[in-house]
Structure formats: structure tokens, C-alpha cells
Amino acid sequence: MREIVLEQMERLLAEEAGVALLRRVEAGEWPAALWARAEELGLPLALVPEEAGGVGLAWADAAAMWQVLGRHAAPLPLGEAMLANALLAAAGLAPASGFVTLGTNAAPFGRHAAAVLRHDRGRLALHLPGSHAPQANIAREPRDRLTPGAMIAEGRLPPAWGGRAARLGLALLRAALISGAAARALALAVEWANTRSQFGRPIGRFQAVQQSLAVAAGEVAAVDVAVATAARALDARGMEGAAFEIACAKVMAGEAAQLVAAHAHQAFAAIGITEEHALHHLTRRMWAWRDEAGSAVTWATEIGREALERGGANLWADLTARDG
Amino acid sequence: MRFDVPEIPAGAAALRAELRAFLAEAGRDWTPAVRARSWMGFDRAFSREVGARGWIGMVWPREYGGQARSGLERAVVLEEMLAAGAPVGAHWIADRQSGPLLLRLGREEQKRRLLPAIARGELAFCIGLSEPEAGSDLAALRTRAERVRGGWKLNGRKIWTTFAHLSDYMIALVRTSPPPEGGSRHLGLSQFLVDLRASGISIRPIRDLLGEESFNEVTFDEVLLPEEALLGREGAGWAQATSELAFERSGPDRILSSFPALAEGMDALRDAPGAAPVLGRLVARLATLRQMSLSLAAMLERGEDPAREAALLKDLGNSFEQALPEALRGLLDPEEMPPGLRALLDDLVQLSPTFSLRGGTREILRGIIARDLGLR
Numbered sequence: 188m189r190e191i192v193l194e195q196m197e198r199l200l201a202e203e204a205g206v207a208l209l210r211r212v213e214a215g216e217w218p219a220a221l222w223a224r225a226e227e228l229g230l231p232l233a234l235v236p237e238e239a240g241g242v243g244l245a246w247a248d249a250a251a252m253w254q255v256l257g258r259h260a261a262p263l264p265l266g267e268a269m270l271a272n273a274l275l276a277a278a279g280l281a282p283a284s285g286f287v288t289l290g291t292n293a294a295p296f297g298r299h300a301a302a303v304l305r306h307d308r309g310r311l312a313l314h315l316p317g318s319h320a321p322q323a324n325i326a327r328e329p330r331d332r333l334t335p336g337a338m339i340a341e342g343r344l345p346p347a348w349g350g351r352a353a354r355l356g357l358a359l360l361r362a363a364l365i366s367g368a369a370a371r372a373l374a375l376a377v378e379w380a381n382t383r384s385q386f387g388r389p390i391g392r393f394q395a396v397q398q399s400l401a402v403a404a405g406e407v408a409a410v411d412v413a414v415a416t417a418a419r420a421l422d423a424r425g426m427e428g429a430a431f432e433i434a435c436a437k438v439m440a441g442e443a444a445q446l447v448a449a450h451a452h453q454a455f456a457a458i459g460i461t462e463e464h465a466l467h468h469l470t471r472r473m474w475a476w477r478d479e480a481g482s483a484v485t486w487a488t489e490i491g492r493e494a495l496e497r498g499g500a501n502l503w504a505d506l507t508a509r510d511g
Numbered sequence: 512m513r514f515d516v517p518e519i520p521a522g523a524a525a526l527r528a529e530l531r532a533f534l535a536e537a538g539r540d541w542t543p544a545v546r547a548r549s550w551m552g553f554d555r556a557f558s559r560e561v562g563a564r565g566w567i568g569m570v571w572p573r574e575y576g577g578q579a580r581s582g583l584e585r586a587v588v589l590e591e592m593l594a595a596g597a598p599v600g601a602h603w604i605a606d607r608q609s610g611p612l613l614l615r616l617g618r619e620e621q622k623r624r625l626l627p628a629i630a631r632g633e634l635a636f637c638i639g640l641s642e643p644e645a646g647s648d649l650a651a652l653r654t655r656a657e658r659v660r661g662g663w664k665l666n667g668r669k670i671w672t673t674f675a676h677l678s679d680y681m682i683a684l685v686r687t688s689p690p691p692e693g694g695s696r697h698l699g700l701s702q703f704l705v706d707l708r709a710s711g712i713s714i715r716p717i718r719d720l721l722g723e724e725s726f727n728e729v730t731f732d733e734v735l736l737p738e739e740a741l742l743g744r745e746g747a748g749w750a751q752a753t754s755e756l757a758f759e760r761s762g763p764d765r766i767l768s769s770f771p772a773l774a775e776g777m778d779a780l781r782d783a784p785g786a787a788p789v790l791g792r793l794v795a796r797l798a799t800l801r802q803m804s805l806s807l808a809a810m811l812e813r814g815e816d817p818a819r820e821a822a823l824l825k826d827l828g829n830s831f832e833q834a835l836p837e838a839l840r841g842l843l844d845p846e847e848m849p850p851g852l853r854a855l856l857d858d859l860v861q862l863s864p865t866f867s868l869r870g871g872t873r874e875i876l877r878g879i880i881a882r883d884l885g886l887r
Contacts, residue, residue, distance in 0.1 A: 404512075404823065404880050408514060413799040415514075419516055434795065435794075439795060439796065442796075484788045486791070487788040487791030488791055491788055491789065492791070498777055499779075500778075508524075
């Protein structure tokens, strides 16, 4: 099932996404055609169990989908929609029709939402959209302040989801998107380094350029593993049970975002910072996403505080105890 | 490149518990100096203890002294040893690569004689690769073996050979025929099993910046080797030696060299301002690199050759191992640190330049990654 969905995603995004659409989305347009096709394929319901009318994929599958989405700079808020529907289903509520955004402060694509899902310590409330004040992150993705309308459904998440399921889920989503975007930015930089010629040869023949992109490749591989590890922990132990691995993934994503963007831009030099170039759609999103749902410093502080509290004697035992 | 996150075998937790009990007892008196060195510490008595418990060569078949355990179980043993900072140097290289090489390419008699002794922790191996004129450019090596009646005659010099002065055998890469005219320098190289007691071998320890002797210059002067000292196929030494590299570069020894300081720091830096995010970043990276190393153990277990993945992991791991002591030093004035942590860090600072040299320099590793990316 996972392979089929990933293939569908890849084909859909290859056909419908691209720089032109990213520009329109950054100018405030809703990617209606792309969203409609994603809905036709049932993608927003990927994480909803089959008995509730969804596709019933695992978190590991979802994370892989989000990486594909990230490779294409995520022109639509499919990850947020998948997450919102997963939360609704977990609380025994029907999945929403149309796009559901998460939260009211900096709500992703909030101005385009058909409904707003609020989550507070395990309690879910689904609202009609109400009014909004438009805001954006540095990638010019809509992150709107919403004043929600009437509540249309409410429920509670099972206790195993913990009190901050939406934030943890969003942190994993952002980490997975960064993982995909970083892989794509690296691939573009490699392609460019093999094409662009200076001093009579492709710049990719210079060791300085090779070493720089090799560093980026290390970060791309590491964040990929961190995301896969977090998703697997989430499947095994539930949302709060995977908090450590999700925190690790977001920390690694934050570091990868910085390093891969820096090395990719360095390879592209001036052309990479032009408005018409594709690279910045990826790198600005990496810079925006690393700050959303908790930046590296936030999650590293959580990891560090817990490790300090547990003390040196428990550090190794605690790390390895999470393998199972 | 692909790193699949592996499933940890069911008995891993019990195996860890067994190791921790053993290491708590064996390591009661290990000083910070011992723990900082870990696999650069050579202690034959300790290696025999480890061997007696079946933790050396544990993936090898039982008929050769092994335990027929899985690669992931072996990874558990290695991790536990390194996390405790155990002085595993006397068996580390033989367990990691010389033994597996013998198992693959050795003659039946050699396997029966040497592998069980390695597994008992009684035989130490060193690796003869670098030479005065052949460092990262290994194919420039000049040590040569010529065919003579009944065997081979070895002449030349190896350098920077870790533990040669303490080891029983070296596995050496040498030239057995000149490279073909206009052909690859990788041709004409062969691997030999060299008994370091043979006459004509002189081993001169080279004092390092710590004032210690761990690496050596080894000179071969008309050294006669028996026919069966040739390992594998004559002329195929380059391919054989490079296929060891995934074993050499993928293990937890490329990640955990500084771990004892991190554990110590969790207690000593509790009240240092700003400690939590710095330590949290280190833990997050360590947890991720561990998964990558376990992933490589699983690939090796399946018989794959993840040489490029191993290069990438070693590069990431070495950078982490080097950054760790500096990150801790950045949190508290070393003069205000407890003596145990200070001693660990003082040694790690001096050891850390080797992390990105031994087993392939950072520049060579990044060259391998770049080639995998399709550059060059």
C-alpha cells in the first residue's frame, strides 16, 4: 500500500506542482486543482483507519509521504490535513470534508480552510472558519491568525496520545518536510555543480565543492534516518511515547536545514538567490519549517533537561532502552 | 545511499544486561585515562576475559570458535564496551576486520588455528596499510613481496601501524607485481598474513603527542613468508582490502569515542548555564548516528557491501566525536570541572585529531561521498 501511495504522490506532484504553482501559492492562491486531485486519491485521509473510511496507513508511511511532499516544496498543506484527520479519527470524530487547518495562531493555509481543528490537552474542537488576519512565514506560506466560527464537533483523544499530540505531530511533519526539501536542494546543487563550468571544467570537479556538498549529503542522510526512527517509534509507542524521537528528528532537521541550505546556496552562487530560480522555494521553506512546531533549541532543551535530570548513569541505558 | 532503520533482535536487552553486569565489575578501577582511550587501550588480560564470555568473533561459525550470533547482537556488544570506555584494543581490530577477512579468504588450516585463538582474546592483529610515501594515496605503497622457493620474500616499510609492537600478526597490503603499463595502480597488490615474530622484522614504536607509544614503524628486511601467507588471490589485494572498509568504518567505534565524557558531563554540568540545549543537541545527534550504525550492521549482516554508507557515517561520527569535548568545555571553565571530567576532556582533546585521520581521513571519506553523489 505504501509504495502505491508514494507513487501516486510522486506522480501527482510531478504533474501538478512546480515553480509556477509555488509562486502562485506564495502570492496567496489556493492550489485548488492539486488539492482536488489529492482528495480524489484519498490522500488527506491516509492516516485515518480503514474502518473510519480512510486509507489506514502507518505513521512510517505518512512520514515517507511527507518527505515526498517536501521534495516538491509542499505547495499544498496535505501534511496538516492528514494530521488533523488522524486526530479527529482518534477521537472518534468523522474526518472533515475539505481542508482542515490546525490551530488558530499561525494556522497553516488558515485563510483557505473549510474547518479549524483546535487541540488543547487532549481535547479537540472542530470549528467553522470564522474570520482571519493574513500572516505568512518567511517562505510566504500562509500562516494566518484565525478567529474561529461556530464549533461543529468536539471530542477527546485517548490518553495514550498525551496532551500535546498536535504539536508533536506537527514537529514530525516539519522534520519530514525538511528532510525531503533538503534532499531535493542537494540534488539540484549536484546537478548544477556538474553543469556549471569555471576555470575550464565543471565546478563539481573541484575538491572544495565536492567536500562542501559531501557535508550536505551527510546531513541529508542523518535527518532521513532521524525522521524514519521517529515515525517508527510513533507507530510502536504512540504520540507521547515517541516524544524523544520526534524531538531528535526536529533537532536534526533544524541543523540539516541550516547546513544544507548554506551549502546548496554556496554551490549555486548568485544565480541561486535570484527570484526566478527554483532553489529558494526549497531553502526558504527549510528555514521557515525549522522554526515551526518548536525550533532545534526548544526540542534540544527538552531532551537535555530530561537527560540532566536522569543523570549520567542512566544516559546510555535510557538511549538503548528505546530500541525495542 | 539508503539507511533502513533496523529491527533490534529480541534478546538484545538481556545481552545488554549481561554486558553491563560484566563491565560494572571489570571496570570498577578504570581511570578516566583508560576510559578516554577505550579502543586505543591495549589490555590482553581484559580481552581474554571478554573472549571467555564468547564476545569476540561472536558472529563466526562455532567450528572456528565463534558463537554464530547475529551482526546486530555483535553491535550490542561493541556499543556496550565503548559506552563504558572499556580497553578493548587488544582484540578490537581482529574482531572487526582481520578475523572476518581470514574467515573469508584464509586457508582451512589458518582458520582452525587462528580464529579460535582470536575468539579467546589471545591473538592481537594490526593492519599494515600506510607507508612513508603512501598515506591517503594508498596505492602508492612500495613494500613488495617476491616469489621465492617455498614462499615469499618481503621488503619495505609500513608506518603509523597501530599496536604493531604489541600484536601477534599483521595483515599487510603489499605489491606483488608492478602496475601494468598505463593500467590501474590498484592491480598487482596482494594481502599477506605476517607473523610478527618472523626474522627480519623490526618494529619501532613512534611516540605520539600524548607521550605514548601506540603506533609504529615496521621494517621488513628480507623477511621470508611461507606460501600460505598469501591471503586470497595474488593481485586482488586492493579489492580485498577495500571490501574490509565497510567493516572498518561502519561501527560504533566511529561515533562513541567521546561518549564517556558525555555521560560524565550529565552529572558535572547540571548547573552550568545553558547546558540543556547544548547537551540535548549532542544526545539527539548521538541517537541518530546510533541508528545509522545499527542500520549498517544490518546491511553487513545481509551480506551487502555498504562501503559508501560507511564512509558517510564515519565522517558524521568523527565530526560528532570531535565536537563533543569542545561543546562540554564550552559550558564550564575546565578549571571549575570535577577532576574526573577534566581528565577525560584533557585526554580527548589530545586524542581527537586522530578521530578524523584513522581508518580514512575526512577528505578521503568526503571524496567517496562526492563520487556517490555523482560529482567528480
